[in-house]
Amino acid sequence: MLRPALLLLAFVALPAAADGGGLLARLTAAAPDADPKVLALALQARTCAMATEGAASASRLAVIDYSRPSTETRLWVFDLKRKALLFAEHVAHGRGSGENLAQTFSNREGSHQSSLGLFRTAETYQGGNGYSMRMDGLEPGVNDAARDRLIVMHGAPYVDPLAALKQGRLGRSFGCPAVRPQVARELIDTLKQGQLLFAYYPDPEWLKGSALLGCGGHAATAATAPSGKPASDA
Secondary structure, X not given: OOOHHHHHHHHHOXXXXXXXXXXXXXXXXXXXXXXXXXXXXXXXXXXXXXXXXXXXOOOEEEEEEOOOOOOOOOEEEEEOOOOEEEEEEOOOOEOOOEOOOEOOXXXXXXXXXXXXEEEEEEEEEEEOOEEEEEEEEOOOOOOOOHHHHXXXXXXXXXXXXXXXXXXXXXXXXXXXXXXXXXXXXXXXXXXXXXXXXXXXXXXXXXXXXXXXXXXXXXXXXXXXXXXXXXXXXX
């Protein structure tokens, strides 16, 4: 079995987007702190979703890199039409996924873990954590229970980068990608109603099996190529 790093390199050898990689180059330039390989995977998932999930109207893409510690910026939001970076933010992971580093992910109710893969954003509402945005997972068995689990984006006071540096991690959610309260409403309004969010971690099973990474058949070829409840304080 390929190591996650080799598997990731195999995937990003595929075309990153329908424009032959020009979009990837622009997004990489706009967000130099983001991993280009992760951005490439996000664009691959978007391209597949445009063909199979009716996501052609999405003009904004959020990318979360859960391989980074919670004390670092690991959420980027892009305007795909303008090829511009709109936000670069800290984001919480589920308390069941790990401490400063998220390491385990789930689609299961009650796990308090984050989920991987591509999500389509949906409606907003006012809930226990204030202004929040529902999301629908587009990957069966990976994240498609997100709505039932109440995995939503919202603001949370425990997403405090300065406090995280002192305590060694951000506060954690019940699986929600929670963000700083100061940016929550603007960020949510940027992403609501049919935009896309891609959550990454180098999980070999997901990288090999996702139907939205290389559109199924291509993913299988690349993989063998050489080379909850709304979040609360923790």
